[in-house]
Amino acid sequence: MDKAHSPFPGGKYMNTKQLEWFRLELQQQLDECERLIEDTKGQDDQASPEGDEAxxxxxxxxxxxxxxxxxxxxxxxxxxxxxxxxxxxxxxxYCEETGDEIGLPRLKANPTARLSLDAQERMERQNRLQGAG
Known part of the structure; x- marks a missing residue:
């Protein structure tokens, strides 16, 4: 599905068309990720170099x-x-913490987002406070 023809304007939040758009986007990201893993693993096949310590x-x-x-x-x-x-x-x-909508703009920017922006900011503040203590 062409990103220029995004299903985001109007309609019910997380309707079938939106979910299908995100499924396709995520599947493309998964395919690319798997390809990169294989490509990177393939680089390990090089033999250890003979030569100096450097x-x-x-x-x-x-x-x-x-x-x-x-x-x-x-x-x-x-x-x-x-x-x-x-x-x-x-x-x-939907936010795993609060159950609130994560929001289409946030999901479009980061389709793997699990938390709403507010919940993410709270978690980051808590982590900073715990790290400082």
């Missing part, structure tokens, strides 16, 4: 960066899968 150190840094990238991609993949599950269960678009 070459070996560079190689180790590269491997650590790849592992970190794969870890981040797996976190992103789980968030996308969770959002797709929320669509299936009828909970998508």
């Amino acid at each position: 070459d070996v150190a560079d190689y180790k840094i590269q491997i650590e960066q790849q592992a970190s990238a794969i870890h981040r991609l797996h976190i992103q993949k789980r968030a996308i899968e969770a959002a797709l599950n929320r669509i299936d269960s009828g909970d998508y678009g």
Whole structure:
């Protein structure tokens, strides 16, 4: 579905057309995420370099960066899968904390959002306070 023809104007919140738009968007993100995971894993197939300590150190840094990238991609993949599950269960678009609408603009910017903006800000404030204490 073309993003220029977004189903957002008018209609009931989280209507069938909106849910289908988000499902397609999330599925595309999931496909891309899975492709990136495979591409990044494929880079691990390179043999360890022969050479001086600097070459070996560079190689180790590269491997650590790849592992970190794969870890981040797996976190992103789980968030996308969770959002797709929320669509299936009828909970998508509603704050997990308050049950309030997350809002179409926020979901369009971040389709995996689980919290309303207010709930997200409260959580971040609490985390900062706990970190400062």
